[in-house]
Amino acid sequence: MLSTRQIRNKYLFIPYYFLFMNINVLKGIGYLRKRQGNGAWEKSRRAKV
Structure with a gap:
């Protein structure tokens, strides 16, 4: 909301x-509760060239 009015106040950024x-x-x-996931990152597959 403040960015649309071009208002830049550092003190309002902290609570935001x-x-x-x-x-x-x-x-x-x-x-995580809904999907029953474990939150761990999965290793991505590399493309075969």
Whole structure:
């Protein structure tokens, strides 16, 4: 909302950052519970040339 009005305030960015990160952590926990995943990264396959 602030970026559309070209308002840049460093003090408003800090609470926004922590709120955004905490929301995404909760969404990730919900995703792992719903999908019954383990959260580990899978190794990608390499393309054969």
